[in-house]
Amino acid sequence: MGAVLLSVGLTACIQSEDADLIVHNATIHSMDEGMNTAQAMAVKDGKIIALGAEREILNRYRAQSKYDARKMHVYPGFIDAHAHFIGYARNLAELDLKGVGSEEEMLERLAAFAASSEREWIVGRGWDQNLWERGQYPHRSRIDSILPDRPVLLTRIDGHAAVINTAAMKKAALNPDRPIAGGKMLRDADGAFSGMLIDRAVDRISRFIPPLDPGELVPMLKQAQAECFALGLTSVSDLGIGLGEALLLDSLQQQGELDIRIYASLRPEESSLDFMHRGPLITERLSLRSVKMYADGALGSRGALLKQPYSDDPENYGLLLTALEEIHAWAEACMDFGFQLNTHCIGDSAAALVLALYADQLREMNDLRWRIEHAQVLSPGDRHYFGDYGIIPSVQPVHAVSDAPWAEERLGPDRIAHAYAYASLKQELGILALGTDFPVEAISPLDNLHAAVFRLPANREDAAVFHSDEALSMDDALRGMTIWAALAQHEEEVKGSLEAGKFADFAIYNRNISETGPAEWHKLKCTATFVDGMQVYPLGN
Ligand SMILES: [Zn+2]
Known part of the structure; x- marks a missing residue:
């Protein structure tokens, strides 16, 4: 009698629920709050429905498609928090x-x-x-x-x-x-x-150079997308595009021509302002809820606005690219219409001016998630703004290691100590969004993680470690390109970790990233990438 009951019970629970895809025989790094791992996960309608032990998932779900990960490592699809997707595509031509x-x-x-x-x-x-x-x-x-x-x-x-x-x-x-x-x-x-x-x-x-027409641009966008997928990126950003370009991305996504998720920031122009009156545009693949402004230029070309002159150009303080009144007007518009403001600040003076302007608008701690892009040179006395007003630092560790050979000439020994200070910045709000700024740097989440953690360019062991006291832990670097990047885009409810209810966007690597040191880094490879539970890399076999 007891034996009969037991077998009925087992049959009832074996493969009783439907899924579209089961990924199993894996180490799944969920990047959830507890940094839990699982061996298998079930996906339905493009979303994760369960994670668990191998037998638990395989027994419970019936799926048409099973993916044997052959003991490899699954991570949430990486998110590049600061990049120029269309710019990269255009550069291909x-x-x-x-x-x-x-x-x-x-x-x-x-x-x-x-x-x-x-x-x-x-x-x-x-x-x-x-x-x-x-x-x-x-x-x-x-x-x-x-x-x-x-x-x-x-x-x-x-x-x-x-x-x-x-x-x-x-x-x-x-x-x-x-x-x-x-x-x-x-x-x-x-x-x-x-x-x-x-x-x-x-x-x-x-502005005199005729843009590529869409017929020329679309193949380049697809190539850019393919390059992102091959490296495990499933979400990118496009900081500072025109409304027409953003709507082109939307229509390509709606037609199934482009699968990558894109967080786009609008350029501060008349057409953007007209659009903003209607509020943010948020689809499953496009998020248009922010404006990108430039406070100053870049350090390499001495355009970053500094409080004291350049150490290697004593007359030069850099450039303020946008009048503060104009930034102020856009800050008000963002406030009124529910948009984020993301402002490029590389020099300490630009950061100080914009942080004070933000504070004035934001007034108190809030959840609007306005961002400072780059935050490369920052007086320690100005860091408190991030924690006080919930402002997110959006930084690019690859820039730190690329600029390392000449940055001290520009800044001198005192300022360099507070430049690219990612560990200190992370202390303020407790999060840091990481991006690569491609095409300024290569599309590579792995190079960025390497720079953040080892403070060295990937696969360049001859280079000197750059101010290792500001290195991030590997866990924090991984969070910076997953869940914290999602937070910086107001999308942590749908992506950035592998949890039930979120998009089934993930990338599979041949090794455990956290256990790979600089000497073996070149062996790390993305072997497959999925968006919405559909394999997008490699294709066609
Ligand atoms: Zn940029």
């Missing part, structure tokens, strides 16, 4: 100057690219004079000698400086003697305009 070792090499690549391009403007990006022997900016006369008639704009790696040729000057009717607010036009030793533009002066030229 442009001249890539990353890593060029000299001005000569840059000109050689330019000549080859121009010969193969039919577009009128030749646009390139990625050079960095800090990698060149004398560290000097390029000059327009040398571009003129190769391309006297076609307009050329070559943007520095940080996107905050560019060199143009004389044809581009003419095309844009640029008069280097007429000042541009928030920008600079540099001169050579003879006092002539060198072709180098800083910050707002770059914008003055780039």
Whole structure:
């Protein structure tokens, strides 16, 4: 009698519930509050429905599709909290100057690219004079000698400086003697305009370059998405795009042409303001609930606004790119219409000004989650604002290790001690959102984790460790690219950890990331990526 009852009981519970997918034979790092792990998880309608022990999940759920993870490690799909997705896609159609070792090499690549391009403007990006022997900016006369008639704009790696040729000057009717607010036009030793533009002066030229039409852009967006998926990213951000671009992303997602989740911040323009009156646009794949502003420029091109002059340029304090009254007006609009404000602040002066302005608007501790992007150089006395007003620091550890070779020259020994101070910043509010700022840096959540934890560029063991006292623990670094990044986007209810009810967005790695040191880091590989429980990488087998 007892035996009969027992067998009836077992049959009733074996595979009695439906799922679409079971992932099993895995170590699932849920990144939930208790940092729990599981061996298996069930997915239905794109959402996680249960996590548990291997037999518990396999016995309880009946699924058409089972994924044997072969003892590998499953993490929530990584979230890049600060990136430029469309910018990356657009760059795929442009001249890539990353890593060029000299001005000569840059000109050689330019000549080859121009010969193969039919577009009128030749646009390139990625050079960095800090990698060149004398560290000097390029000059327009040398571009003129190769391309006297076609307009050329070559943007520095940080996107905050560019060199143009004389044809581009003419095309844009640029008069280097007429000042541009928030920008600079540099001169050579003879006092002539060198072709180098800083910050707002770059914008003055780039608006003359015809954008790629959607027919040209869509394949590039798909390629960018494929590159993200291959590295385990399932959510990216696009900080500072036009309304038209945001709506293009939405329509591609609605048509099933683009699967990646995107948190986009609007540029502060008239069309954005019109749109904001209707409140945030939030779909399953797009979140349009924030505005991105620039307070200052970047450190590499000495555009970051500092309280004291640059240590290697004693007359120069950097640039305020947007008048405080304008930031104030947008802060009010964000407050009124329920939008987040995300402001780029790299220098200590920019951060101090914007944090005080935020405090004025926010008034008290709150859950609006306004953000400071970069927060690279910050006086210790200004850090309290983050904790006092619930302001989220959104930082890029890869920048710290990329800037390490020259940042101290710009800042001197005292300020460098408080720069890229991620462990200290994390103390303030208890969270830190991490991004890569691609295309300024490579798309790679793993490189970013490596930089955050080891304070070294990945796979460059010859480099010196950069201020290791500001390193994050691996758990915190992982949180920064998962649950804390989701919090910085107001999306922690649906993503950022693997828990019942959340999107089944996850990435599978061949090793335990937390147990991999710098020497073995190159062995870490993403082997599969899923969005909504659908495999998006690798495809087609
Ligand atoms: Zn950026």
